[in-house]
């Protein structure tokens with residue numbers, strides 16, 4: 323691959339050849355699904371139970387072991403559901419403030435609003451793109467209930483500083499680990515710093531169950547409540563109700579939600595989890611190769627991973643600054659599509675969206691660092707499924723567009 327990068331920069335910039343054939347579009351975030359997942363799904367379909375059952379239990383157990391077994395796992399239907407439940411379980415009362423980042427997916431914010439909280443934004447660190455602890459400190463007041471850090475792209479936030487702020491002001495921490503299944507900060511796994519942590523198994527994530535999520539709760543009591551809340555607030559879960567122990571009456575203990583994971587989803591997750599490190603190794607290889615290949619290009623690549631940290635390598639982004647590249651981000655996205663390469667944006671900053679402008683009176687200019695990154699960022703394909711040829715095609719396309 324190295325020789326190819328040299329070839330790209332020296333030769334291909336001069337000529338334009340379509341990189342990929344029209345019928346061969348490289349889908350962004352396409353997951354690597356193997357036979358074990360397929361067999362397990364078929365096995366589940368042929369079994370007597372599709373809902374929340376033994377496979378969900380096994381997936382929870384193995385996920386928790388992967389995370390060093392310090393917390394209590396609760397599998398749910400999405401990370402959005404995980405965030406919503408965790409916020410409710412944190413004991414939010416109307417008007418409580420939750421400090422989070424402006425550079426995240428909308429569901430981090432929406433979950434806070436749905437739980438009855440008030441989101442408060444603290445701008446990002448321009449190097450890591452994660453929430454800046456110094457900005458958090460400025461936003462803390464007597465109404466602050468919790469900090470909701472997001473380990474963006476798979477890079478951990480500065481958790482020792484965030485923990486210190488939380489301890490000093492008696493705040494909870496709810497980690498958004500949607501991008502950070504494999505990530506570690508100073509030897510400690512992402513999702514084991516806060517009171518709750520929320521993972522996503524959406525179709526494009528490092529581990530997928532098509533749709534799905536997991537909460538790790540620090541306290542067993544919280545985990546029990548989360549399980550109840552995830553299934554309408556009922557005292558016994560549906561699996562127990564229909565098990566061979568005979569019919570079990572349930573009692574509704576509180577007004578819950580319908581956020582449980584099914585055995586069909588867990589069937590995929592169990593095998594995805596068993597290959598998590600193998601897939602991580604492949605994405606690291608691609609990440610390192612992209613970083614080296616783009617080092618002479620007029621784009622910014624992700625910052626170096628700090629010693630002692632493990633990056634989740636979920637999203638590889640470049641910043642396309644029109645003043646430097648002669649092309650703006652949206653033109654670049656269109657060009658990549660024309661080259662048949664799928665790309666993403668993670669993310670336009672939250673205050674750019676009309677809902678938050680209209681309902682919270684937010685202005686993107688008040689969070690200038692997130693605004694700039696959000697307007698320049700482009701996510702390139704990064705999946706364990708990519709072949710060497712796919713990666714070469716991505717580099718060739720970027721090279722031709724920027725030539």
Ligand SMILES: Cc1ncc(COP(=O)(O)O)c(C=O)c1O
Pocket residue numbers: 400401402403426427429430472498500501521522523524534535
């Ligand atoms: C940072 C972040 N938080 C939360 C979510 C929500 O995840 P899910 O789609 O599983 O609800 C996503 C999804 O992309 C995300 O990127």
